Amino acid sequence: MARKTGSHAEITGPRIRAAAARLFARHGFAAVSMRRIAAEVGVQAGALYLYTPDKQTLLFELMRDHLEDLLAAWAAADAPGPPDARLARFVRFHIGFHLARPDDVFIAYMELRNLEPGNFAAIEALRRRYEDALEAILRAGREAGLFAIPDTKLATMALIAMLTGVNTWYREGGRLSGDDVAEIYTDMALKAVGRTG
Known part of the structure; x- marks a missing residue:
């Protein structure tokens, strides 16, 4: 369905996505209706369908865009170097x-x-690409004799879970800054992989 002439797609579309993200994060996807998203944005519920076919598509696009941004940002942050330096960079990133x-x-x-x-399936494929990037670092470290890891896939899953878990407890303004946490976790990650150097 085409947008009406004079609509502000470049403003309303991002506002809908931002409102949906806020509401899904606070209340859960199942508890949030399209009508509630519309009310948050200040538009009629029917207007949402000018920007997205349904709530499922909205959820998928939020997740896809997040993971694509993550992959692009890591590609820009990564750099050649020894595996232990690359692992430290990955943790901080x-x-x-x-x-x-x-x-x-x-x-x-x-x-x-x-x-x-x-x-x-599409979201899992994107997640696997990110996990594969970490596993490649771990594999290189093991092959170079720098990391003592019996199973790089298992180590990848353990490290991702440990790193992402920070979001469940970290609050800005607490005892440690985000940078402090990143440095401590970098040290823990290097110890977890049995860095030998």
Whole structure:
């Protein structure tokens, strides 16, 4: 369906997505209706369908965009170097990126169960690409004799869970800054992989 002449798509579309993200993160996808999203934005419920076909598509696009942004940001942050330096960079990157986007992270991890099968498969493929980037670092470290890891896939899952878990407890203005947490977690991650150097 085409947007009406004179509509402010460049303003309303992003406002709808931002409102949906806020509401999904606070109340959960299942508890939030399209009508509630419309009320948050200040438009009629029917107007939402000028920007998205349904709530499922809105959820999928929020998750997809978050993961695509994550992958692009990591590609820009990564650099050649020894595996231990790259792992340290990955840890700092992951924590910094995720702490800056708590609602996106919550949705990306907690609302997977609400995705339809095709959407779930697409999101899982993006998640695997990010996990594969970490596993490649761990594999290189093991092959170089720097990391003592019996199973790089398991180590990847454990590290991702540990790093993403920061979002469940970290609050800005607390005892430690985000940078402090990133440095401490970097040290813990290097110890967890049995860095030998």
